[in-house]
Amino acid sequence: MKLTERQTGIIKKTFLDYQQTSAFLDNPLILKNAKGLYYWDTDGKRYFDAIGGIFVASLGHCHPRVVEALKCQLDKMTFAPPLHGIADITLDFIEKLGSVSPGDLKYVKPYSGGSESIESAMKFVRQYFKQTGHTGKYKFISRYFGYHGSTFGAMSASGTGKRKTKFEPNMAGFLKVFPPNYWRDRFSSWEQCNRFSAEMFEDVIINEDPETVAGVIIEPIGNTGGIITPTDEYFQIIRNICDRHNVILIYDEVITGFGKTGNMFAAQTFGVIPDIICSGKGLSSGTIPMGAMIANESMADAFFGDVEDDVQFAHGNTYAGNPLACAVGIAVIDEIVEKQLDKKAQRLGKYLFEKLETLKKYGVVREVRGKGILLGVELVKDTKTNSSFPELGKMLKKTALKNGLIMRIDPSWFAVAPALIAEKSDIDEMFELIDKSLKDAIQAVK
Ligand SMILES: Cc1ncc(COP(=O)(O)O)c(C=O)c1O
Numbered sequence: 001m002k003l004t005e006r007q008t009g010i011i012k013k014t015f016l017d018y019q020q021t022s023a024f025l026d027n028p029l030i031l032k033n034a035k036g037l038y039y040w041d042t043d044g045k046r047y048f049d050a051i052g053g054i055f056v057a058s059l060g061h062c063h064p065r066v067v068e069a070l071k072c073q074l075d076k077m078t079f080a081p082p083l084h085g086i087a088d089i090t091l092d093f094i095e096k097l098g099s100v101s102p103g104d105l106k107y108v109k110p111y112s113g114g115s116e117s118i119e120s121a122m123k124f125v126r127q128y129f130k131q132t133g134h135t136g137k138y139k140f141i142s143r144y145f146g147y148h149g150s151t152f153g154a155m156s157a158s159g160t161g162k163r164k165t166k167f168e169p170n171m172a173g174f175l176k177v178f179p180p181n182y183w184r185d186r187f188s189s190w191e192q193c194n195r196f197s198a199e200m201f202e203d204v205i206i207n208e209d210p211e212t213v214a215g216v217i218i219e220p221i222g223n224t225g226g227i228i229t230p231t232d233e234y235f236q237i238i239r240n241i242c243d244r245h246n247v248i249l250i251y252d253e254v255i256t257g258f259g260k261t262g263n264m265f266a267a268q269t270f271g272v273i274p275d276i277i278c279s280g281k282g283l284s285s286g287t288i289p290m291g292a293m294i295a296n297e298s299m300a301d302a303f304f305g306d307v308e309d310d311v312q313f314a315h316g317n318t319y320a321g322n323p324l325a326c327a328v329g330i331a332v333i334d335e336i337v338e339k340q341l342d343k344k345a346q347r348l349g350k351y352l353f354e355k356l357e358t359l360k361k362y363g364v365v366r367e368v369r370g371k372g373i374l375l376g377v378e379l380v381k382d383t384k385t386n387s388s389f390p391e392l393g394k395m396l397k398k399t400a401l402k403n404g405l406i407m408r409i410d411p412s413w414f415a416v417a418p419a420l421i422a423e424k425s426d427i428d429e430m431f432e433l434i435d436k437s438l439k440d441a442i443q444a445v446k
Helices: 005-011 021-026 052-056 064-074 088-100 114-130 152-157 161-167 180-186 190-208 232-244 266-270 297-303 323-339 341-362 390-402 424-445
Strands: 031-035 038-041 046-049 105-111 139-143 174-177 213-218 248-252 276-279 291-296 365-371 374-379 408-410 413-416
Touching: 005 021, 046 424, 064 323, 088 105, 088 291, 088 323, 105 114, 105 297, 105 323, 114 152, 114 213, 114 248, 114 276, 114 291, 114 297, 139 190, 152 161, 174 190, 180 190, 190 213, 190 232, 213 232, 232 248, 291 297, 323 341, 341 365, 341 374, 341 424, 374 390, 390 408, 390 413, 390 424
Parallel strands: 139 174, 139 213, 213 248, 248 276
Antiparallel strands: 031 038, 038 046, 105 291, 276 291, 365 374, 374 413, 408 413
8 A cells, every 4th residue: 555645754653563664664554444354444445354453353343242242331331440449340251251261260350451461460470479388489481482462571471582682681580491393393293392392391490499480371372483383282291390390380372362273262272271361362352452361269369368468469450350341351252152153263274274285385385283263374485495485474464465465474474363253255265365465475586
């Protein structure tokens, strides 16, 4: 699209997330409307949204049930003061989210986004250990290539080098191990590689001294690393390690939550339940900022005491549990449950996976991976050497937009996660655009 002078001028007075203004101005996108699976830009051009905005619009844009729930709440109450009250709709939301969360993860605190949820979980874990006699446990182990948010704690837990080094020193007590993808060429089987990668957590815990380690934080499917999809066993090994050393296991399900992987949470997809789930994005289908921390009830017990005990969680956010957000969250969960959209993601995801596999005919696709409808495609120069080919991904960003397609494109991979409302014919339409955009990009760079 071509920007007007006014649009260009205003763009120069702000910044876009994690991208340079000149790069954006080179390949701009200014959106005006959205409905279902589509966006429209200010020129009226339509785009297929293959990624729900950015893993957010789980039910598509402006879903009628969600919009109606928001409108209804707008007429009743838009704010309740968290310091001296709670909205009745917030109670309904807490109960609802607890009812669809796995295992005994029933202790729910709503927030305004993913970073807030992660930040809260880490503080919750540190205070939990202070109140249960393990005052030296404060360190967190997470993974390189992981992303957990933009605030200082969440950033310190993140393993995306370039997004952190500009702000160093990051917070103390944050350690990293590599995810399985990093080691895969050194092992003859993916299973072995996963075992090795999972066992690394124990090596680090032991060498740091278990009495100093509070938690392990992982995205079940790592987006920023290129839809890193470990084996089920990987999670079981980490679960056992955490249990052995009294370490809290936190899943960052900001992307993987709410149906995309084929179940309400990826914890259910991989069959291993953590102590805490952090969520965001798809919880509101992009209708309003929202996130939530969902903790194990037995951890929550440490925060209940007599009135004079001073064991309350020393944490709060003005907009946490906002009534408008809670009304939206209830509508999203109800829609997923009633229409069994998580099961639909399994069926459609299988169909989409097979289609993406056919892209291997171009000789630049190393692997298709993911679970349910959350899938990624790794791009390489050729499949003999598997050497990286960032020029292709950069070109794909341009050809996709030109062809009216929005995906998450990293130079070395691209990801799709269409809204759960998509039908087979929508997947066909989306795939045609992906196929054409990749073909155009290959032609342009080869
Ligand atoms: C896995 C993951 N965790 C946490 C976050 C932070 O969420 P938010 O941007 O809503 O603060 C993100 C955002 O992209 C994410 O992808």
